[in-house]
Amino acid sequence: MATARPPGRGCGALPRWLLGAALLLGLRLCIELHRAGSGSPGRRDPPGPPRPHLLPPPDPPRGASRRQVTYVRSGRRALPRGGGTTTPEPSCCTPRGLPRRKGSRWHIELQPWAGPAQSLDEEASRFLSYISTTQIACDHMGTDSLAADSSPATNPWLVCLDDRFGLAHQIRSKRCRLYSLGLGGDDTRFEMSMARDGCEVHRFDPSVKSAHALENQRLWHHRLAIDWRDPHPAVAAQKSNSNTRKLGSILNEFGHHKIDILKADLESAEWKVLENLILEDVIEQIGQLVFEIHLHWPGFEVSGIESSVVRFWYSLLKELEHKDFRLFHTYKDLSKPQLFLKKAIFNASSCYTLSWVNTRWR
Numbered sequence: 001m002a003t004a005r006p007p008g009r010g011c012g013a014l015p016r017w018l019l020g021a022a023l024l025l026g027l028r029l030c031i032e033l034h035r036a037g038s039g040s041p042g043r044r045d046p047p048g049p050p051r052p053h054l055l056p057p058p059d060p061p062r063g064a065s066r067r068q069v070t071y072v073r074s075g076r077r078a079l080p081r082g083g084g085t086t087t088p089e090p091s092c093c094t095p096r097g098l099p100r101r102k103g104s105r106w107h108i109e110l111q112p113w114a115g116p117a118q119s120l121d122e123e124a125s126r127f128l129s130y131i132s133t134t135q136i137a138c139d140h141m142g143t144d145s146l147a148a149d150s151s152p153a154t155n156p157w158l159v160c161l162d163d164r165f166g167l168a169h170q171i172r173s174k175r176c177r178l179y180s181l182g183l184g185g186d187d188t189r190f191e192m193s194m195a196r197d198g199c200e201v202h203r204f205d206p207s208v209k210s211a212h213a214l215e216n217q218r219l220w221h222h223r224l225a226i227d228w229r230d231p232h233p234a235v236a237a238q239k240s241n242s243n244t245r246k247l248g249s250i251l252n253e254f255g256h257h258k259i260d261i262l263k264a265d266l267e268s269a270e271w272k273v274l275e276n277l278i279l280e281d282v283i284e285q286i287g288q289l290v291f292e293i294h295l296h297w298p299g300f301e302v303s304g305i306e307s308s309v310v311r312f313w314y315s316l317l318k319e320l321e322h323k324d325f326r327l328f329h330t331y332k333d334l335s336k337p338q339l340f341l342k343k344a345i346f347n348a349s350s351c352y353t354l355s356w357v358n359t360r361w362r
Helices: 016-035 120-131 167-172 189-197 233-238 247-254 270-279 306-322
Strands: 176-181 199-204 212-216 219-222 225-227 244-246 259-264 286-294 325-332 351-358
Touching: 120 306, 167 176, 167 259, 176 189, 189 199, 189 219, 189 259, 244 247, 247 270, 270 286, 270 306, 306 325
Parallel strands: 176 199, 176 259, 199 219, 225 244, 259 286
Antiparallel strands: 212 219, 286 351, 325 351
């Protein structure tokens, strides 16, 4: 008669020494993993290369302010396929850093409505009165030495040469700089006269044949159009010869800190360009403005009902006043159609030339 085996004594049961050895081996493995610094259990990085440690960006230097990134095309020119060299074009400017400007605003501050009715009549009356009334007296105005009659009443392009604003001194010392913004076919007598008087003149016109052409010792022509925005970097990468740029980007690219005179005839793009100069504080780097404004339609990318359009125009000019610019000359062009927002109303011309001086400019 067979005797029953006690439980745990069968052939499938593990000996006690084997269980003890397994426990010791597990304990030793845990100690080794701890020494190797494998980190806390249960948290594993995903497969792939180790992630770098990201350090916080350094604080900006004292006195500097954060600003938006401006995409500026490099001045280097690509070599032709197959190697070789290209004939370098004249170099007008040495790129160098500019002082950081204040952070950009997104919108200008609209002025209150001219009247309770918020009507076109109210807005147009206020605006036309504003552009027809000078805000500061200028005793010495010039310059267009090629004109037969250089009196302010018949000459649209005038600058203020009073000694208190410093432009006359800059011209005499040959340190004057003029930027002229146009869109092709413009009369260049003003620019030529200023170059002869001693100004370094840069004329920007997308119809110019060469990227940079030196007409004489002081007059440059650049195949560039001034816009109120830079091209998208993806588009600019595809079009290496993109010729549209914001004025602030050109100042950075050319390494120019100041412009003594900014002349602009942009055929209805002046409103958005002026807005960009104000919002990005480029306006503070300019001594005098001579702008031709067009009133026969709202202008590029200016929309809304008629009264809102005129309110926007007026608000832009008031922004100039807040920046200490004062209107010293106004010229109504009677040779152009007498239209105001496509209507023959208010005895207004479709074109005026306005000149401002920055009263803080020295």
